[in-house]
Amino acid sequence: MKWLQSFRMAFKSIAGNKIRATLTMLGIIIGVGAVIGMVSLIEGATRQIKDTLQGMGTNLISINVLGRGSTRTATAEEIIEFAETNSDVIEGVAPLISGTATVKYGNKNLSTNLEGTNEAYRTVRNTDIQEGRFFNALDIERRQKVVLIGTYISQELFGNTDPVGQNVKINGEIFKVIGILETKSNSTAQSGDDKVIIPYTTASRLQRNSQIRTYYVQGKTPETVDRAMQVLEAFLFKKFNSTSAYRVFNQADMLESISETTKMLTMMLGGIAGISLLVGGIGIMNIMLVTVSERTREIGIRKAIGAKRRNILGQFLIEAVVVSCIGGIIGILLGMALANGIGKLIQISASPSFDTVLMSFLFSAFVGIFFGWYPANKASKLNPIEALRVE
């Protein structure tokens, strides 16, 4: 018997009982839809976090100076100098002072994020300017009151006028705008474009805080990141004489721990959704058993005119698989729509990976085979005489 004919027969028989088929599929639809929806959202969120992390710069190492357990300290100049003597593994160091500040231009006021750093920030944090110029060493050294502004600030304060060369007031002090930063995200409030950057030397005065707590260090190559971390840790230990006074970690570790977390989350949610698929499969088995007993006479007739066991087994198995696969496809579409809808609400671009879709489809087909086998096998074993006797 030809496969195509078996499928045509299965479709016909399913089409002959639409309500029942739909209800049977519902379990699979909900199960697959839940898997696709949840996994898409997690994948979307992970992708976004990874993009953000990678946008921060490559080979990035962060140092947090906590100051606990030590009365000693390390100045920015010492750390930068250390980096320069280890230029075989360290590309550059950007200190970071962060806080908030009020920026004023004309009669417009804006509260925004303030960062104080140096010229190395440009490569270390992968931040470029689209107009004007970046800091130079002289700006840092001389504590110049110059500022780089994000695109959101530029839009809000200056509108159509060119900000470069204009003066703004930051916390009451006059700064000269020397450049506009490249757009990092979507130029809205609270985004990566809602900030101003000034030299850290200026910032530590402005904030009345000479202690710099964060440094971004760029390793020379991905291979030397570990070596760079080692020399940094050794240096910091010598400086602070305590391991709890500072913390050094790199971006790769962070990415890895995020991947670990989301992988576990995916597996957990996938497991829960898998249970609903299992329930859907039991539903299919239940209905197939009913179908087999309803169609005992049909089976008897088919056997009398020459259907072999495998013909009957194939017929009912294909019916079960067709039901579960159609349910799977509807579930995938539903899950994608769901992920898309929720993703729009929480601003995540959530679309399932091809692997996830393929896995879900294969799994629903497997559910059909697994739970369709018993009823189909039962049908194939029916004695034709007894089956023909049934009214």
Add this chain to the structure above:
Amino acid sequence: MIRIENMYKIYRMGTNDVYALNGISLHIKPKEFVAIVGPSGSGKSTLMNMIGCLDTPTSGKYFLDGKEVSKLKDDALADIRNKKVGFVFQTFNLLPKLTALENVELPLVYMGLGRKEIHKLAVEALEKVGLGDRFHHKPSELSGGQQQRVAIARALSSRPSLILADEPTGALDSKSGEEIMQMIHELHKEGKTIVLITHENDIANQAERIIRIHDGIVVEESGVA
């Protein structure tokens, strides 16, 4: 064509053994038209199941076309039913959701033929029984006589040498019954072996030979044997 030797079929009903076939022996030659008659409970249905390879005997031998088939497994029996035996049942036994043409195609589908050949053979068979204009009717849209003709077309479509008819006129009015018997006579003339099971004497008398069954054995054979 058919040779049955000392065949027993014993059913267990609780603690009793029921001898549906009690050492029956019979012989049917190729192209013969035989009627098997007997009261209900005589074992003639069981005999028909045996001849049609729907069931296997408890003991005894059955040669169909010179081949011993009583020991064959399910699938081998299905193959024989498919290729050598055409069934015509009292209650037609058509699949209600399929059209007349699809019903007739079914044995050919199980035979594993190609789509075009299946269609060609099924059309031929339906035209032969005079239903060339009823291809796409469901059984429920046909009269009893027409349904039985579809069943005969189905029995013919795989070109078996043996036609096994179990009370083929039992569910029909006398006019349709006569038409069906006419058709069976024609098949006999074309060289098919016909085994007709009935309890009506005037139907049985149309056969070349009558085998009477009682309590699972042959009690009388008559006719031009």
